[in-house]
Amino acid sequence: MLKISHLGAKECVTGSCHLVQTDPGSAAGIHILVDCGSAYGDDPELPFDQFPVPVDTIDYLFLTHAHIDHIGRVPDLIDAGFKGEILCTHATKALLVPMLHDAMSFSSRSDKDVHRLEARIDELSWGFELHETFSLKQGITFKLSNAGHILGSCFILFTFAGYRVIFSGDLGCTDTPILPDPDPPDSCDLLILESTYGNRIHPSRKGRVEALRKLLEKSLADRGIVYIPAFSLGRTQELLYELDRIKPKVPVFVDSPLGLAITRIYADLEEFWDKEAKDLKASGDHPFDFKGLYGVERYRDHKKLLDIKGPAIIIAGSGMCTGGRIVDHLKCGLDDPAKDIFFVGYQARGTPGRKMIDGKTPVKAGIHTLTAYSAHADQQMLVNWVHAMPRPPKEIRLVHGEADARRALAEMLGSPIKRPFVNG
Numbered sequence: 001m002l003k004i005s006h007l008g009a010k011e012c013v014t015g016s017c018h019l020v021q022t023d024p025g026s027a028a029g030i031h032i033l034v035d036c037g038s039a040y041g042d043d044p045e046l047p048f049d050q051f052p053v054p055v056d057t058i059d060y061l062f063l064t065h066a067h068i069d070h071i072g073r074v075p076d077l078i079d080a081g082f083k084g085e086i087l088c089t090h091a092t093k094a095l096l097v098p099m100l101h102d103a104m105s106f107s108s109r110s111d112k113d114v115h116r117l118e119a120r121i122d123e124l125s126w127g128f129e130l131h132e133t134f135s136l137k138q139g140i141t142f143k144l145s146n147a148g149h150i151l152g153s154c155f156i157l158f159t160f161a162g163y164r165v166i167f168s169g170d171l172g173c174t175d176t177p178i179l180p181d182p183d184p185p186d187s188c189d190l191l192i193l194e195s196t197y198g199n200r201i202h203p204s205r206k207g208r209v210e211a212l213r214k215l216l217e218k219s220l221a222d223r224g225i226v227y228i229p230a231f232s233l234g235r236t237q238e239l240l241y242e243l244d245r246i247k248p249k250v251p252v253f254v255d256s257p258l259g260l261a262i263t264r265i266y267a268d269l270e271e272f273w274d275k276e277a278k279d280l281k282a283s284g285d286h287p288f289d290f291k292g293l294y295g296v297e298r299y300r301d302h303k304k305l306l307d308i309k310g311p312a313i314i315i316a317g318s319g320m321c322t323g324g325r326i327v328d329h330l331k332c333g334l335d336d337p338a339k340d341i342f343f344v345g346y347q348a349r350g351t352p353g354r355k356m357i358d359g360k361t362p363v364k365a366g367i368h369t370l371t372a373y374s375a376h377a378d379q380q381m382l383v384n385w386v387h388a389m390p391r392p393p394k395e396i397r398l399v400h401g402e403a404d405a406r407r408a409l410a411e412m413l414g415s416p417i418k419r420p421f422v423n424g
């Protein structure tokens with residue numbers, strides 16, 4: 001007997017959290033949590049005291065990747081009594097503490113508290129190899145495979161007495177810079193599938209570099225400033241990789257201590273890069289570095305950057321403009337038609353980014369959305385990925401998507417047309 005509850009990101013995109021209970025109600029049952037993320041904007045977060053099981057009875061916490069909407073509540077979970085093991089890939093383990101350190105620095109926690117939690121998270125967490133099967137208590141097994149979403153991202157296959165369940169986590173696009181394409185999935189009985197872009201098709205990657213180049217040229221022709229709100233983890237490194245290809249003739253500032261720290265970790269973990277990135281580095285072109293690129297670490301330098309005259313490109317977090325240094329930049333830039341904002345990532349309902357795109361926040365700056373920069377698979381890729389299973393799953397549950405996206409994807413997955421999995 002197995003019970004799976006979707007405690008977060010059930011009908012929206014942020015706050016991912018799923019609970020697996022074996023033998024629900026029995027003291028011998030095992031409790032596995034998959035992700036424990038923060039929610040943004042209007043998305044809900046279920047209080048821990050409303051979880052179906054007490055937090056101190058959770059045996060394992062699996063983390064599909066280190067984005068805050070998948071890991072952000074881990075410190076609170078520990079404070080609420082969690083004492084189980086945290087399992088993830090080696091790269092996620094390397095990213096976990098830096099990401100949570102930054103998130104906690106925006107909370108009301110004291111430095112001492114932050115250090116205590118960092119040590120505890122480090123103590124409880126374990127990195128695992130991809131593609132190997134490992135055993136948990138009571139004969140449960142798991143295998144992590146590459147999800148191609150950000151460095152370290154994985155999807156998870158669990159086996160419970162022969163019953164196979166896959167959690168997709170966030171699935172990346174094929175041809176994502178730096179990362180190998182998502183692995184094709186094994187067969188399973190139940191698939192818990194993300195559906196962020198279940199109703200969208202992204203333009204091709206070749207097209208998107210060209211689109212970014214043209215949009216930059218057009219936006220910078222008036223010698224203005226282009227702001228790019230970006231997640232520090234994943235999107236910032238992809239943008240640097242693409243800008244390294246474009247080699248813009250204007251200064252590019254990464255105004256994000258976390259983005260810079262994560263870029264250094266990405267640079268250190270070359271073993272997880274794809275062939276193109278490795279070849280580029282071997283040829284002498286470091287994929288995250290180019291002439292005219294400047295890192296802005298100190299707050300006083302950030303303040304100076306607010307007065308800079310264009311042309312320039314400024315990359316800063318947070319990706320949905322909910323906080324961070326991008327908020328200061330936008331205060332200076334929203335009423336200036338010479339300035340442009342490029343949205344390159346998903347903007348959840350109710351976030352300042354989404355309100356600008358939807359025209360609910362009036363601005364004079366140019367607003368541009370580059371959906372091709374999504375770190376999430378589009379409809380066709382999701383369908384291809386499911387159809388790559390040797391046998392179709394008996395049941396698919398769509399999570400991590402708004403209603404329109406889930407509906408459209410459900411329709412496509414229900415269609416009898418089998419498409420070949422395109423890997424590469």
Ligand SMILES: [Zn+2]
Pocket residue numbers: 065067070149170
């Ligand atoms: Zn993610």
